[in-house]
Amino acid sequence: MTESATSTTDWFTRRRRYKRLMYGSLVAGIVGLFIGSYLDQFLAGVVVYWAGFFGMLGVWQFSPVDLYDERDTALERKASDYTLGVFAFVLVLGAPGGIALEESGVATLPPAFSGAMWALVAVYAVFSVIYTVLRRRS
Amino acid sequence: MKNSLRNHREQTGESQADLAAAVGVSRQSINAIERERYDPSLELAFKLAAHYDCRIEELFDPELDN
Numbered sequence: 550m551t552e553s554a555t556s557t558t559d560w561f562t563r564r565r566r567y568k569r570l571m572y573g574s575l576v577a578g579i580v581g582l583f584i585g586s587y588l589d590q591f592l593a594g595v596v597v598y599w600a601g602f603f604g605m606l607g608v609w610q611f612s613p614v615d616l617y618d619e620r621d622t623a624l625e626r627k628a629s630d631y632t633l634g635v636f637a638f639v640l641v642l643g644a645p646g647g648i649a650l651e652e653s654g655v656a657t658l659p660p661a662f663s664g665a666m667w668a669l670v671a672v673y674a675v676f677s678v679i680y681t682v683l684r685r686r687s
Numbered sequence: 688m689k690n691s692l693r694n695h696r697e698q699t700g701e702s703q704a705d706l707a708a709a710v711g712v713s714r715q716s717i718n719a720i721e722r723e724r725y726d727p728s729l730e731l732a733f734k735l736a737a738h739y740d741c742r743i744e745e746l747f748d749p750e751l752d753n
Contacts, residue, residue, distance in 0.1 A: 557708040618712035619728050620719060 560614065567612040574604035633676065640669040689748040693721045695739045710734040 578601015585594015609616060644666045650656040696706050696717075703721070707714040710731060719725035727735065736743045 557702075557705045560708040561704065561714075615711060618716050619731060620712065620716040620725050623725070 571608040688726045
């Protein structure tokens, strides 16, 4: 194997290793949560879960190799865009539609419906604040 | 964006993985650029041009109307 091929393999191997470590940490946390819950030790399970989650964040942030590249970021951004778009439709059409159904007596919606609508309002409120801050800074 | 990345890479006999490791992205990203399904950032475009010791315009053709 040439020197270049060896270093390429090394780079990909290290990247794969850190990615496995990152996801492994999260999976270990989730498994710990389930085991803790199964053994009636929910608090201990939550502690293991948090440890796994923060372990994942630690590997992601402090890994010596970049685990995600700019295309991953671009795809994530596009997926977030589409997701926000889909739920914008749900909120814009669903909220007044639900109120109209209730007011006209056609249907009685469960409390979870208004809870979901308010949760979406909160998501878009946070989005608006973050967007405004980013816009002022750019 | 049209590009000649595959030609440049094949001329040097590199694999997509070699090029990916050299510029610090995934092999899938190099593949997506070569298939013109992803336009790289300016930073990555400069890295690719530097890797092949050429100008960005020799790698990428923005196909401007004017």
